[in-house]
Amino acid sequence: MGKSKTRMSADINAGSMADIAFLLLIFFLVTTTMDVDTGISIKLPPVPPPDQEPPPPLNERNVFVVLVNANDQLLVEGEWSDIKRLKEDTKRFLANNGAVPNLSDNPQKAVISLQNDRGTSYEMYIKVQNELKAAYTELRDDESFRKFGKKYGELTSLEQKDIREVYPQKISEAEPKDLGGAN
């Protein structure tokens, strides 16, 4: 009797194991979200201390002014512009190296000033940010190809620093203004 009992209990039917596992698997398959969070990373400037002296004025030729109004229209260096042109214009400004008198002296001195209205749409704002960043990325890639024969992203951190010193990314966002319009 004892003998038969042990044999009985040792024999659990494992046939439904696969079904149970499948059930769980399907549950996790459905609930899984595989999306990786991506986005444009920026660093905000710290709040200036109240007793800080105003920074020395920059030479006007070294500042690339980009304004976006409440109707999502662009004003670049005082002229109406289009988002499709922005990247090339920015690149020309940054990589000017003193050639054209109203563009930058050199990339180290060049600053991009971006100002938007409170009524600007977020989509447009991201587009502009993206184009400005893209201009820097392309210039850095060109420079790194020239120097190291590789893309900027493939360089070691020391080499990247080298390139960053040639093309420091200076996108400055002006303190917000309410110029009226929407919102």
Next chain:
Amino acid sequence: MAHKFKKKQGNRKPEISTASLPDIVFMLLFFFMVTTVMRETSLKVQVQTPDATEIQKLEKKSLVSYIYIGPPIKALIPSYGTEPRIQLNDAFASKNDIAEFIELERKARNEAEIPFMTTSLKVDKSTRMGIVTDVKQELRKVNALKINYSTKKRSGDL
């Protein structure tokens, strides 16, 4: 029975053993269990992020705090209207709550990790910049300077 099988063996391929099927399935199961991230906040705002090309991956998800901005979801439109709102954790908030939110997020982390904390702004395309600017100003005040505008990858041209 056994006799029958033996007879047929000549013109029939042997069956594939399914004994390892549970193991395979379990392996898959564990993979998905480990990679699953349960969504802990239920969204009260509709967020359709814009797309961009200059995107970076957000690393170290445990150090990221999320701020959602967008118009309320359809079910909440009758009570909250369509004006974009800020959502922190599970509830609507005003811009004055952001400082406290960041403070709480910091307390939940290790002291050494605080400088690496990032705030991810998940903002709907149609939102006006006014509200985003307010949020950015609040973040500056509490010195949470690393931010990330959540965007999707764009494949085509502008």
